[in-house]
Amino acid sequence: MDKISLFGLLLGLTAIVLGQVLEGGHIASLVQFTAFLIVIGGTTGAVMLQSRSEDFVAGIRLVKWVFVPPQHDFRRVLATLVNWSQQARRGGLLALEAYANSEKDPFIRRGLQMLVDGAEPDMIRRALELEVDGYEERARAAARIWESAGGYAPTIGIIGAVMGLIHVMENLTDPSKLGAGIAVAFVATIYGVGSANLIFLPIGNKLKQHIGMEVRRREMLLEGLYTIANGENPRMLESKLAGFLH
Template sequence: MDSISLIGITLALAAILVGQVLEGGHVGSLIQPTAFLIVIGGTLGAVMLQSSAAVFRTGMQMVKWVFVPPTLAHSLLIEQVVNWSHVARKEGLLSLESQIPAVDDPFIQKGLQLLVDGVEPERLREVLEVEIDSWESQLKQGAKIWEAAGGYAPTIGILGAVMGLIHVMENLSDPSKLGSGIAVAFVATIYGVGSANLIFLPVAKKLLGVVGTLVSLREMVLDGLVGIANGDNPRIIESRLKGYGG
């Protein structure tokens, strides 16, 4: 669990609600189902319109990383790569074939299989870099649907505000209906701006940061596999991989 994300969203929402109370308002006045439906439903629809089904699905699946990021076994990966380099140095690259079934990551499996197949180091790097670039692009597109939501939400909030004011104008002769229309107008704006700046944009930035870390981890593994293909000393490989940080 990423505690700082949980603390952050709690603090942001609490600050707004407490500020509302300190100003003499009521928390209940910020709860407007109609405004919520307009802003969140409209934003969701706009994001779906601009995205393919695969990208939208990826973005929705990635949101869990905000609170439960993927495991980043940096030290363990370095240990594994160095171990493979020792095995290859003593027994040859073909001996790495027995290591493949114990690996869960398809990317690493592919890299080891290329080593076993005797692919040249530069060709190995080229193939795996294409794999990394494609994977990174897919994840970034998924993360950016939240960035897009952050762009649409404030505008749709204004749309909700205008709709509320239209309702007010239609009922000028009936004062009893003016309050609800004005409430929807202002709360829709709050929902649009608030959801964009407190949820959608921070989520996008968080996910892009996680993607960057995951890509760096794969680049580290790629560097190690190329080192093995070049016959580098295991200590040199380990030293280089530790330079990627944890």
């Protein structure tokens, strides 16, 4: 659990609600279903319109990384690569077949299988580089839906505000309906700007950080597998990949 993400979200929302209370307002005045429907529904529709379906679905699935991030233990990766290098020097590349068969990560399994099959080191590098580039492109496209939502939400909030003011102008002769229209107008703006800056944009930025770390992990594995394919000494491999730890 990424506690700082959860704490940050709660702190931001609490600060807004507490500020409302300290100013003498009521929390209930911030709860407007109509404004919520306009902002969230409109923003979601705009993001869906600009995105591919697979990118939209992947972006929704990635949001779990904000609170339960993937583990990127680079020291453990280095230790694993050194072990594979030692096994390959002792028993040849075929000694890695058992690791390839038991590996759950498709990226690692493919790299190990290419080693076992005797692929040329440069071929292994090119194939894995293409896979890393493809992963990064897909993952960043998925994360961009949250950045897009952060861009659309404030504008949709303004649309909600204008709609509320239109409702007010239509009912100037009926004072009993003015309050509801004005409330929708101002709360829609709060929802638009607040959701963009407290939720959508921070989520997009956090996902980009995790994607960058995952790409870094795959690049480390790529370099390690390439080094093993070249038959270099395990100590040389460890020294070569030490920079990834920093």
